[in-house]
Amino acid sequence: MALRERLQELHDRGLADIKKGDSLDRINEIRVQLLGKKGPITQALRGLRDVSAEERPKIGSFANQIRDELTAAIEERNQELKKAAINAKLASETLDVTLPGTPVAQGQPHVIQRIIDQLEDMFLGMGYQVVDGPEVEDDHHNFEMMNLPKDHPARDMQDTFYITPEILMRTHTSPNQARAMEAHDFSKGPLKMISPGRVYRRDTDDATHSHQFHQVEGLVIDKHVTMADLKGTLEMVAANLFGDEFDVRLRPSYFPFTEPSVEADITCFNCMGKGCAVCKNTGWIEVLGAGMVHPNVLKMAGVDSSVYGGFAFGLGPDRFAMLKYGVDDIRNFYLNDTRFLTQFYKRG
């Protein structure tokens, strides 16, 4: 048989063997057999010296081509077999991915804390400070400086836990207004603050009353702060906490420490204003009280009411949480049932 034909035959038979080879070992065997130093191709190439000088380069190049093709085929077959082996191994490692993951201990912030933090973040972004004040207050800051002298009828509206005739559990966070105004240096710019905290009322605990609850007080005092600014700010609060699809309406109210005084309602989220049991068919839900700081309050805190003025508002995170999440019993906030505490993780 001519050399060329022999090479061609080696090539064809080699490719067929490689294709049939079903293990890495077998392929390696084929490689050694075909392409090794003692293999037929090497042998064949040795026979080149018997070929005419004219034919030699052609046959030589043909032989090299065949060797390269076989080498490539071996490599390819090797890869295929390796891949198959890996796939087979991985297939054997298949898990039930629906089994639960290993639990990681993680606690939740209290729902009221979430609301307070959210409000703090919004107001911090608008350049407000967060101000703390004592929970055990004196009558002077809690009432007198809020334009609620001893015999004021509005004191009926907030029955108080007194400790002594002059010391009490604060009934609102408003005294922090007075404290902040007393401390503020108005030559350094406006006073913009919010003050969240616990407050106490002499109430019997039931589904809608709690002797302990929370308030967030807000106050802005500067040379030109308007009722329009108050309205805009309250709309921001409502949008931030409830979403911007809700309308805000202001209506007249009465607080001794503000004049004019307003109460802010938002569209009832339960019926979107159509009227339902939640909003007592009004389409509105009362969410906070506010107003322009009463000149007496400014005066008592040593602020010149002919130059400075501003607004104040007070809102109840407990009430917000009840409204926002449909919590129907305020006591849930203070009994700390873990099944309650761990509910509040959703973003909306």
Next chain:
Amino acid sequence: MKVSMDWLNEYLTLDVDPQTLGEKIERTAVEVDQVYKMSDGMSNLVVGETLSVEPHPDSDHLHICQVDVGEDEPLQIVCGAPNVATGQKVIVALPGAWIAGHHKIKKSKMRGVASNGMLCALQEIGFDEKIAPKAYDEGIYILPADSENGSSVFPILGMDDDIVETDLTPNRGDMNSMNGTAWEVGAIYGKTPKMPTFSLNEDGSRKVSDLLQFSVDETLAPTYKMRIVSGVTIQDSPLWLQKRLWEAGMRPINNIVDVTNYIMLTYGQPLHAFDYDKLSSHHIHVRLAYEGEHLTTLDGEDRKLRDSDMVIADDKHAIALAGTMGGLDTEIDDNTTTIAIESAIFDPIKIRKTARFFNLHSEASMRFERGVNKDDNQNALDHAAALMAELGQGQTEQGTGVGSDTPVEPAKVSVTLTRINHVLGTQLTVGQVQTIFDHLNFPTENDGETFNVTVPARRWDIHIEADLFEEVARLYGYDNIPSTLPYGTMTPGALTFKQRIIRDSRRLLEGAGLNQAISYALTTTAKAEQFMMRDSEPTELAFPMSTDHTTARMNLISGLLDDIAYNVARKQKNVALYEQGRVFYREGDAIRPLEVEHIAAAVTGTLTTKTWHAEADMIDFYGIKGIVDLFLHDMGLSEPVHYEATQAHAQMHPGRTADIYVGDQVVGFVGQVHPEVASDYKIPDTYVFELNLQALIDAPHDQQQYEPISKFPDVTRDIAILVDQSVTNADVVALINKRGGAHLAGVQLFDVYEGVHLPAGKKSLAYTLTYRDRQATLVEADVTKAFDKVTAALEKEFDAEIR
């Protein structure tokens, strides 16, 4: 106040539906509780006439009535009312009618006799017990004789009238009257209300000044006047008057008492009617009660008065608790003929205190507390006298007896257009503002900038500029005020260092698996005094509302244990809580407590749940301590933290509690709640810590500095030693660190073993020591040398056996 639309329409022609009016009042003036008709939810109630009334054969109290309801045939209705009789006009609920309480009337049989409907008492068609006339308390209501059979009873009883019920803020006492409400609604709609008129005929032969003398303390009653109407007949009021009263939620009594109430509803001026002939003298005193003086009030209560209560008295004794409740002795009864009508203005604070003390909050006291209109005081008196004379067929004696009559000057308030717009953020014009004052009927002059406003006495709530801002703002409409945000000098909005640490603290503990709790800060004194970290007196409420909440807490743990108890009682076995908040320490003689920020945790059961794949370990000392370690590490404190065993906390397990030190300051404690205390709380084994967060905030904090990462590899050596049980890990680590040499970078305990394979009283501790040199690769021989020194020291100091 329950405002009748029919009545309001006598003042104003409104042509507006009641719901819209309610909404308008709510947006402009005061809250509106509800808009309703007394007939809401009821139907098919008609006038019937009892043609015959026969006793029921099988009953000792039922009657079989044939009732003409305007149909061809009378209806047979069985009725149990004791006052049913032939020839009465009665309220008939036809078959299919709805009556109060959502009851439907059906044809039925009563003891075998067909009954096709029901004869109704007022209470059965929605009248409150407190407003239905007493005469009909025990039976059905009898309608006027001219009522047309078969016609609806609603118009006859005023039940088809729309009622707008306002909820007044304390400053709007003026709206506690129809007049005041009409002024307000007039201002809202830009209309001038027509005030009530009457004609007073002083047709009596006597002068009041001859009939009565007065001694009035003007500080108690700045205005005190009386008229006398004589020769009256006491009887029921006409239906129109009764309707006015019950629509307003008041009960008709008799013509005289009803007039006082009607006039109060009209003018907001409470009146009181005395039986003139029952006065023991005709000298009327307004004075403070004598301490311990007795007065039997109209409700039959014998009241022991205080020397701060105001009374009306004759020469001998108190005859009324001024402005709050009349006295029984001078009450109008069926035989009364001569009426002394009192129209006064009393000190509102005194009234309030008396009403509060005796729990006598009446329609009258409430109006005195919130203010009455001095300008209408005489009108109210005159109108009352005229009406009593008319309805009682009596005569009004001549003149008014005046005990005091202190004039009230109208408030004059000036405000500029610039200020109004400056405060409201509006761009109102002179014309707009003037129109608002005109609509309010406040006489006002302006010079194009300044408004000089004369405020009528009926609006005693207005006396400063800011009050006028409110009038302008609300009548202009809050909806019309633009929405802006404050502008001006920028201010930084940032949490303080303390606030940041407090926030971070919460995140940290949540990350460690604890849920934030907010417990009650007021607890019992016993619980307030548990788990205390320093000496303190309790801060106790003077008048607590419940025995569970009397004292400001001096620790957070007791509240958390209450929370755990609540959970455990509800079958929640795994509870992990923390709380951040204040405790209240009080020095012996201080009145006000010191408020200190604390943070505490309590864990029972496991932090995670056991699954198919992972065990969940029961919390133990080291579990809770690990959380404290994590927490304190993240606080970045400059001084080292260490723990010392303590038996000083009475509520803690004496062998499983450590005080936590930062440097040499105790900042808290950690450990297991004493099993007896846990059992008192009815909770299982619970591990807790409490930290003085304020102390951690105040402690020095490290400045963060980058520490280059060593290029050279660490070398580690393990050592296991056998030591006496009494030798603590802290002792061993301290010694290793002391003798570890310059390159010792860390000591890590990796095994503790105590048990049967060891000699009694011994334990095995195993540590990994890490050596590091930032400048060069450590030489094996150097490490070995350093390690040998540690080994030797351990052998020497603790008699340790190296294993």
